[in-house]
Amino acid sequence: xxxxxxxxxxxxxxxxxxxxxxxxxxxxxxxxxxxxxxxxxxxxxxxxxxxxxxxxxxxxxxxxxxxxxxxxxxxxxxxxxxxxxxxxxxxxxxxxxxxxxxxxxxxxxxxxxxxxxxxxxxxxxxxxxxxxxxxxxxxxxxxxxxxxxxxxxxxxxxxxxxxxxxxxxxxxxxxxxxxxxxxxxxxxxxxxxxxxxxxxxxxxxxxxxxxxxxxxxxxxxxxxxxxxxxxxxxxxxxxxxxxxxxxxxxxxxxxxxxxxxxxxxxxxxxxxxxxxxxxxxxxxxxxxxxxxxxxxxxxxxxxxxxxxxxxxxxxxxxxxxxxxxxxxxxxxxxxxxxxxxxxxxxxxxxxxxxxxxxxxxxxxxxxxxxxxxxxxxxxxxxxxxxxxxxxxxxxxxxxxxxxxxxxxxxxxxxxxxxxxxxxxxxxxxxxxxxxxxxxxxxxxxxxxxxxxxxxxxxxxxxxxxxxxxxxxxxxxxxxxxxxxxxxxxxxxxxxxxxxxxxxxxx
Numbered sequence: 001x002x003x004x005x006x007x008x009x010x011x012x013x014x015x016x017x018x019x020x021x022x023x024x025x026x027x028x029x030x031x032x033x034x035x036x037x038x039x040x041x042x043x044x045x046x047x048x049x050x051x052x053x054x055x056x057x058x059x060x061x062x063x064x065x066x067x068x069x070x071x072x073x074x075x076x077x078x079x080x081x082x083x084x085x086x087x088x089x090x091x092x093x094x095x096x097x098x099x100x101x102x103x104x105x106x107x108x109x110x111x112x113x114x115x116x117x118x119x120x121x122x123x124x125x126x127x128x129x130x131x132x133x134x135x136x137x138x139x140x141x142x143x144x145x146x147x148x149x150x151x152x153x154x155x156x157x158x159x160x161x162x163x164x165x166x167x168x169x170x171x172x173x174x175x176x177x178x179x180x181x182x183x184x185x186x187x188x189x190x191x192x193x194x195x196x197x198x199x200x201x202x203x204x205x206x207x208x209x210x211x212x213x214x215x216x217x218x219x220x221x222x223x224x225x226x227x228x229x230x231x232x233x234x235x236x237x238x239x240x241x242x243x244x245x246x247x248x249x250x251x252x253x254x255x256x257x258x259x260x261x262x263x264x265x266x267x268x269x270x271x272x273x274x275x276x277x278x279x280x281x282x283x284x285x286x287x288x289x290x291x292x293x294x295x296x297x298x299x300x301x302x303x304x305x306x307x308x309x310x311x312x313x314x315x316x317x318x319x320x321x322x323x324x325x326x327x328x329x330x331x332x333x334x335x336x337x338x339x340x341x342x343x344x345x346x347x348x349x350x351x352x353x354x355x356x357x358x359x360x361x362x363x364x365x366x367x368x369x370x371x372x373x374x375x376x377x378x379x380x381x382x383x384x385x386x387x388x389x390x391x392x393x394x395x396x397x398x399x400x401x402x403x404x405x406x407x408x409x410x411x412x413x414x415x416x417x418x419x420x421x422x423x424x425x426x427x428x429x430x431x432x433x434x435x436x437x438x439x440x441x442x443x444x445x446x447x448x449x450x451x452x453x454x455x456x457x458x459x460x461x462x463x464x465x466x467x468x469x470x471x472x473x474x475x476x477x478x479x480x481x482x483x484x485x486x487x488x489x490x491x492x493x494x495x496x497x498x499x500x501x502x503x504x505x506x
Contacts, residue, residue, distance in 0.1 A: 037441050037462035038268035038313035041259070041304040042103070045297045046096055046149055047279025047290075047324030053435060055287075055329055055343060055422075056294040062344055069298040070318065073305065074437060080446040083433040086322045087452075089477055093431045096279065097160035099321035099452065100152020105469050106456030110477055114148065114157040114166075118480035122156040123469040126456060127270065131174025133465055134267035139175055140254040142232045142293070143276035144182030145224075149321060153272050167197050171204050177261060177271075179215070179225035179254045181232045190229070198224070212249040215257055223261065225254070234277055234352045235292040251275055252299040259307050268313075268463070273300050281352075282324030285413030285424040288349035288377075290327065308440045315442050315462055317455065320434040326425025330417075342421030348378035353409050357393075366390050379419045388415055404428065 053070060060068035067075075074081050088098035089108035101109040105123035109115065115123045127137040139150040146163035154173040157166055167185040170178055188196035198208050201224045209215045209225040227248045238244040249257070255273045262269035275297025281290030301318055308314035332338040359372045366386040373379050373386075381389075388398040392411035399405035399414055404426035417423040438446035442462050445454075460466055 036313065037315045039263070039270070039308075039311065039315070040268075040459055040462060041271045041273065041308065041314060041316045042153075042459070043273045043275075043297070043301050043304055043316065043318040044100070044149060045275040045278050045294065045318075045320050046143070047282045047322065047429070048275075048294065048320040048434065049282070049323035049325065049327060049430065049432065050435060051327050051329070052278065052282070052290060052294055052323075055327070056291050056298070058329075058343055059291055059346055060295060063347060068295060069302045070435075070437070073301070073318075073439070078309070078439060080438050080443045082436045082446045082448050082450060084319050084436040084450045084452055084455075085433050086320075086431070089472070089474060090481075093429050094322050095148070095160075095429065096321050097148035097152055097157075100149045102152075102452040103455045103459075104152045104154065106453050106467075107469050107471060108453060110481060112160055114151050114155060114160055116156045116158055117470075117472045118477050118484055119472075120158070121470055121472070124467055125154050125156070125173065126459065127154040127174040129460060129465060129467050130270045130463065133463065134265075135463060136177075136262050136265040136267075136269040137175045138177035138258045138262055138269065138271040139170075139180075139274075140177070140251070140258050140272070141180035141274040141276050142251050142296075143180060143274065143280075144185060144231055145170075145178050145180035145226060146182050146185045147180075147231075147276060149274045149276060150178075150180065150272060164191050164193070164197075168195075168200065171200060171206075176221065177223045177258050179223065179227070179249070179258065181226065181228040181230055183210070183226050183229045186224075186226060211247050212253070213246075215249060216253065218257060219261060221261075223257075225249075231277065231280065234281065234289045234354075235296040236288050236349065237352055237355060239292070240350055250299065251296055252303050255300040255303045259303065263307075263311075270459070271304075273304060275300065279324050282327065283427050284353050284409040285325055285327075285427055286353045286409065287327065287413075287416075287420060287422050288346055289352040290325075291346060305439050313441065315440040316438065317446070317459075318435075318437040318439075319455075321452075323430045323432050323434060325427060326430050328423060330421050330423055332421040339421050342419065345378060345420050349376070350378075351376040353412060356412070357408065360389075360393065362393060364390060364393065373416075377416065379416060381415065385415045385418065 057068040057071035073079050086094050088094035088111050090110045095111040097114045098109040098111045101115045104126045105115045107123055110118050115125050131137050141150045146166040148160045151166050154175050155166055155169040163185045184190040186197040188194050206222040206224045207220055215225050232248055233244050258271055275293060277293040278290055281293055304316050308316045329339055329343055356372055356376050369386040369389050370381050373381050389412055392408045397406050397411055410427055413424055436446050436450055445458050
C-alpha cells in the first residue's frame, strides 16, 4: 500500500496531537501505535546547502573511514527524510530571522524582522506557547545568544540586529536555558546604554556562566551561559587553539548540558540546537570553516538522537533555515581525479579566513601571501594568484565585474578553488530547498516537501496545542514596510551584519 503524506502525518501525530493538527479518523495499527511526544529537540544548521551536507560526509569518510552522522542517520529505518522549502514573506530567498520566525510563529516574516509584521503586529511565539503549557524551553547556539535563529523561536523584534534589545527579552519569553556567545549584548561595560543585563537574569533566578568549566556537569533550573564576546569561534580555530578548547564548550557539550537539565520537566521540554557558524563559513566562502562546523553540528545531533532513542518520547527535527554560498566540489583533472584530491586538501587546512587576514595585515607583499597560505592552508600559490589576493585587500578585485565577487573572502575563495576544486556562487543566501530529517514519535510529517511555516503547527500539535497567529499578505507588508522606512521610525528598519544579507531584502 502506498502511504500518502497525509496518512504519514496522521499515523505520527496521535490522539490529542492529531486532533490539534486537524486530523482525525485515521486508523492506526495498535501494535505500531507510537508514543505521545513529551519532548521536542529542534536541530537547525544555519546556512547548510545540500552540497555542504554531501562534502561533510565525503570529508568525514576520508578522515574516519565512515559516513558522517547525518548521512548515516538518513539511512536508518527509524528516521524519516524529506525536504523543506525556505522562502520568507519578502523574498524567495530568506534571511535567518524570517526563516526561524516561520518556525517560531507559523507565519512568513519580512526578512530582517523577528516574529513581527512591518506594521508592528507582534505574533505569539513558540516558546511563549510552550512555556505557558508547562513545557520547559532551551536555546543553545554557536552564534551570539541574541542572533536571528535563537531569537526566532522566542521573541519579537522589529529588527534582527537589535541584539542588545533582544538580550533583555528572553527572561519574559519562557526560556529557561540559554547558551551561546554575545557578552557584548549583556555586559554593562560593553552595551551603549551601560545596562547590566546579567543582573536582571540573576534576579530572575538564572545562573550566569562564562566558561566551559562553569557549565560542565552543572545541574539546575535556569542558566545563561555566554562564552565569548561575540559569536563562538569556528570549530577549526577552536581545534587549533588550546585556550579556546579549555574556555569554550562545543555545541555537542552544550546540547548535552541542556538536555540533562531539561529532561526531568514533568510536561516535557522544547530545545533548539543551532549550528550557526556553518552559515558564517558559507558567507565567507570558507570551506574549512563551513565543513568542520557542519561536522560539529552533527556531533550535537547525535547527542539529541541518542537521547531520543533511549527516551522513546522525544521528537527530533533536523533541518536548515536556508542554504548559503552555493558551494560545490567540481569535476577537475583527467577522469576527475583532481576532485578527490581537492576535497582531501581540506584536511590540511589549519585556520579560517579571519585568521589568515589577521596574519596578512592590510598591505602584505605577494611573498607574505604565499607564505601565509602555505602555512595555514597547505597550498603553494602562483605569483598571479597571490597578487589577486593582495589586490583584494586594497579593494581591487580580479573578479570585480561580478556583483557577487567583490570582497576579500570571495577573491581568496576563487583563488583557492584552483587548488581545492571547490567554488562558490556568491557570499549570499540561496533559494534551494533544504534537508529535513525527523526521528521519534510523530516523525512521519517529514516525508516529502514541507513548508517551513507548518513546522510551528507540527510542534504545537505534537504537544496537543494549537494556535493561529494573524496573517499578512506580501502587498500589505510591503506597503507598511515602505511607510516604516519613510517615517520617523526609520531606525527600526532592519539592517544586517553582512552586506551580502542586506542585499537580499533592501
